[in-house]
Amino acid sequence: MLSKKTKYGLKALTYIAKNEGDNPVQISEISKNENIPQKFLESIMLTLRKSGFLGSKKGKHGGYYLIKEPANIKMADVMRVLEGPIAMVPCVSLNFYEKCDDCPDEHDCSVHKLMIQVRDNTLKVLRNNTLEDLSGS
Amino acid sequence: MLSKKTKYGLKALTYIAKNEGDNPVQISEISKNENIPQKFLESIMLTLRKSGFLGSKKGKHGGYYLIKEPANIKMADVMRVLEGPIAMVPCVSLNFYEKCDDCPDEHDCSVHKLMIQVRDNTLKVLRNNTLEDLSGS
DNA sequence: GTAATTCCTATTAAATCGATAGGATTAATG
C-alpha cells in the first residue's frame, strides 16, 4: 500500500510543476488546493528538499521550487526517497538489498523468483514515468 | 512491502505442491523445512483453507493438501487473500475499490494515473504466474 | 484411550504511520 507520505509528496511535486511561476510555491497553497494536512506536508517537503528534488527560499514570499526539469525527475527515484524500496521483498531490492532470515538460498526460493518479476515490471513503469508525465494534461 | 504472512503462505503452498504424496502435509514439517514459526503458520494455513486453496484432514496423520491443480492457482488470487489489494492505492483497486478522501476527482489525479499503470503491470505478472510456475524447477 | 494433529479465539509486543506541537531561523517589507 502506498503511504500517504508518498501520495502527498507526488501530488505536491505535480502541483509545483504545474503552477511554478516567478515565485516559489508555498506549502500553505499546496496544502489548501490538494487537501493535505499542512504540518504533515511540511515534513514531506523537507524530505524532498534534502534529497535534491526541491530547492527552497525562506522567509516572506518564500516557498519551494523544482531543481531539475520535470522530464528529468523519474518516479522511481521519488518513490525510493518517499516510500523506500520499490521491491516487495528486500532480497530482490536493487537499492536496499537484504538477505532473508528464513531463506538458506534465495536462488532456490519461489517467492524470490516471483517478486523479481514484479519488481522488474514495476520499475519499468516508474522509470518510464517522469514528473512531466504526471503533470502533463 | 510483502508481509511475512504472504511470504510464508506462498512458501507453504509451494512446499505442498512439491511434496504432496498420498498423505497430507503437516504444518510441523513445513514449519521446520521452511523456517516458519509453527503457530504463525497455523493461522496462515487456516486462512488458505477457508479461502478454498487448501483442504485439510484432522487428527493423527492429518495435514493439508491442495484442492486445485497448481496450474490453476493464480498468484493474483493467493495474494488477494493473504496480502489484500494488489493495487497500491484503493482508488485503483479492482477488487477493493475505495474513493480517496483528498481527491475531488480521481480522473484528474496524477497519482491515480501512475498507479493504474503499476497495477496493470503487477497484475499481468501475478495472473501469468501460477503455483505450478513457483514450484516447478 | 492415548497421542497427534488441526481448529479456534484471544492476547501481546513491537513497529509503523499519520498527524500534530512548538518553537527557531530566515527574509521581505514598510
Added chain:
DNA sequence: CATTAATCCTATCGATTTAATAGGAATTAC
C-alpha cells in the same frame, strides 16, 4: 528596526498493523 510570513527542525502522540504466542477444543489413527 520591528513586524510579518515563510521555511526549518525535533520531538512526540495516538492509532493501526504486524508478527508472533498462548492455551486449549475438537477430531482422528492406532
